[in-house]
Amino acid sequence: MIAAATTDAFLERAPVLLRDAVTGFLPEPWRTLVNALIAVGLILGIFGTLFAFITLAERKILGRVQNRPGPNRAPIPFINKRFFGLSQPFADGVKSLTKEDIVPRDADKVLHYLAPVALLAFSILTFAVIPYGRNLVPVELDAAVLYFFAAGAATELAVFMAGWASRNKYSLLAAMRALAQLISYELPLLLSWVPVVLIAGTLSTTAIVDAQAGWKFGFIPHWHVFTPWGFAGFVIFMVAALAESNRSPFDTPEAESELIAGHLTEYSGFKYALFFMAEYFGMLALSGMAITLFLGGWRSPLPFLEFIPSYLWFGGKLLALIFGFIWIRATFPRLRIDQLTRFAWKFLVPLALINLGNTIVWSLMSNSSALMQLARWPVCAAIILVPFVVLGRKLSAGVAPRIYRYA
């Protein structure tokens, strides 16, 4: 991490100042090491806590959407007050820790054990390159975006390991589905952020956030999502992220109503909790990357709101995206695996490719006259909207609301 610029507000600099106060007295090689360890600890601590409370929030929001209170029974120990069930995640944690860890007799014990660990490890790796705030990026990498998606893609392996090692037919089906789904959606996921790299001209996350600084007319932020190609890219990215993190409506690998629990069928106790945790970590990391790439990173949406520290902006955007995930989960049913892959290959991938061309048009027109600057908006919007309609119609051919006759 770079030393904080002294011009920033105190709260903005507080995390770095605090760290420097702790490690400042150490000799140089040690200081870097301890700094890194602090960053790792902080990420694990913060996102671990966030995971715990997001599971609670998810159940609460799902509950409220379904007109019920959600979990509200778990009391705080000793004082026996409930506080809306806020201690539920800890109760769940204790439960999953104390539950018997059942390994099927015929399972591949090593792989069965390794799968949740690998999944969690890979999903934690992705947190390293996300800028959480001004000067708050754990590892500065020139190819941070590439690193992120490379580490994220490795999770597919772990899911397949889990499904294969369980030696359960449902798990095996789930593993096959997971491979088909995750590999299919890697492509639109990767293609959706290529325009951002094209426009920003860098693969470094910090630089991408910096490219989104400033405001047009003083109130429209220069976030990528506020351009036609950026919006399309954001939507494709989020849809692919839904699929990559096995969330409804793309939760075919663990499709409860079909495959019991999919690749998690034979997992119990804390291994199951690890899977759960890894899935949420994956969701958080992808949301964090979406924020970095499209939503201006840690930047505030309006100039006069800049007094709020950048990491809070990042957190706020993260929670908003997570809420979107939960909202979608509360609403949609699941796609079938063939429809899901068809959706990726026949709809998202072409759209993402067209969006790539769209971005080139956009950047070519940006160097021209003011009229062209204005004209590129409808042009680029049309370039993405027309294929959207055409591909969408083609994809949903034969599927339409019906009119019924009466006897």
Add this chain to the structure above:
Amino acid sequence: MSISDLSPLGAQGGSHVRAVHDEFHGDLLEVSMGPHHPSTHGVFRMIVTLDGETIVKLKPVFGYLHRNHEKLGENTSYLGSMPYTDRLDYLCSMTNNWAYAIAVEKLAGQPVPERAEYVRVILAEITRLLNHTCLAGFLMQDLGCSGTPLMYAFREREKILDLFESLSGSRMMCNYQRFGGCRVDPSADWLEGAKQLTDGYGQFLDEFEALLTGNEIIMARTQGTGVLSPELAVAAGVTGPMLRATGVNYDLRKTDAYGVYPRFDFRVPLGAHGDVYDRYMVRVLEMRESIKILQQALAGIPAGPIMDPKAKLRGFRPKAGEAYGRIEGPKGEIGFYLVSDGSPNPYRYRVRAPSFINLTILEDMCLGQTVADAVIILGSVDIVLGEVDR
């Protein structure tokens, strides 16, 4: 290697098995879905043979919930079987009660007062609302919704169950109909409550449909899935919304015109494709017709006795003979066949369970579809294992 080698169940029923069995196509996978499975609606079991995810063979196994219902009916008095009929299809106890009461009334030549006929129609239509709402919720759960439509359905179901409870004393095991009328006379308050429910139900359905009917994912999943041809449906004896979804116009409320149904103005929605979406939509449209029937029945319910004064409760011995009473239950034709030998117990007691008969064509609907489809096809059949296994 052939299918029959792979399957412990032998070769029968494997007519749709693919022809190619070479190394390239690999082995078939036999999965036993159920009796412990989240979406088999109880303890139903499907032995599915899969080629990849495609079903090449499906053998339904039922009987896990067999409770000897028909034999119990032969060893219990006519009245004593009434509470057992609640437990057949435990979502629609009122219609089961009515079908059984009709059979016994036919057997004994027992007239029913007009008010009771109206009350029966009201309760049967409310039961239809209840059943179809629950079915839509369960079907969406099978489709992978995270409980939201199911919870909305259950929210409305709760209102209906409250009505049933305040009338009959029990939410699900109503045991309400008697031979020659109904057990309790609904009060004016109760009728008012039923009217409120009826008036509010259309609004709920609007919201429910806004959530589901136009949803592209649901349409993509259900349209063209589990197609049932009208010929096969008729040949297999399928009844109820499942039959009407194939386009066959057969509704006992119209064809039998039992009770006071001829007095009400309602239409019978028909599907054209016989797929899962049609089955869902026919039920939704049927609910809207039920609301119309309810409004007419609640407006026109006459005063008078609820029980035929000559009806006997104890020592009920119909003269020797046989009778088959049937009504259009929410799931299809629910019928009771009774043979009396003049004793207090029926000599033969037989239930025509609609979910059981509708379930028999499960394999024909599932072949060539995927595992995920089999689950929603099963959901769209609308089974209650209490009735299937009896």
Add this chain to the structure above:
Amino acid sequence: MLGSGLIQGLAVTAKNLVGSFHDPARYTNVEYPEVKTKLPEAYRNFPFLVTESASDPMGTLRCVACQICEKECPPQCIYIEKSKDKKPDATGKMQLFPAVFDIDTSVCMSCQICVEVCPFDAIKMDQVFEVATTSRFEALLLNRNQLAKPNTYYHSIHPTEAAEVDGRLAAERKAAEEKAKAAAAAKAAAAAAPKSATAAASATPPSTTPTPKPPAAPSAEAPKPPTPAA
């Protein structure tokens, strides 16, 4: 099409998410152990035996051990043994009483048929639904001491029905009294010297009744009926 149905669905769930915070028509939950809904009067759970007096439940059981319910009970969860001797009921009429009256609530299916067939209004449906026990066998087999509950309790759970039953019983008792009076009067007329004192003994029922008549109930509001002599 093209996702409009999906957006419509999202709008519905958002409406419900917001509505659950302010709209009681959407958020209809009752958090059970703390809050309980008011049970409807018709609610039924397991049967209980009506007694006239809370202080002497076994002496004032309405049940006369006629065993009709035992015979009619579909799952056959009732077991009755008649008493060897007779005991005067509330009106002083000599009746049998159940020496043993057991209901196996693990078998009972709460169908209410015992209540419907009882000619004495002696068995009614209870509303106690929190009946969980730690023992599967003994604790669920209720004997007559556990089953007996006073008429006042019956009034508290099923007021309309109980008032109707009490009215009917009072009417029947009155009819019985009048019959007895008439019989007494006829007797008196038949005898040369009428004794008015005998007519006052209202408790004397006619000796030959075609059907078993229920014992006379005290007035609906009286919580403490006269305790019969042991």
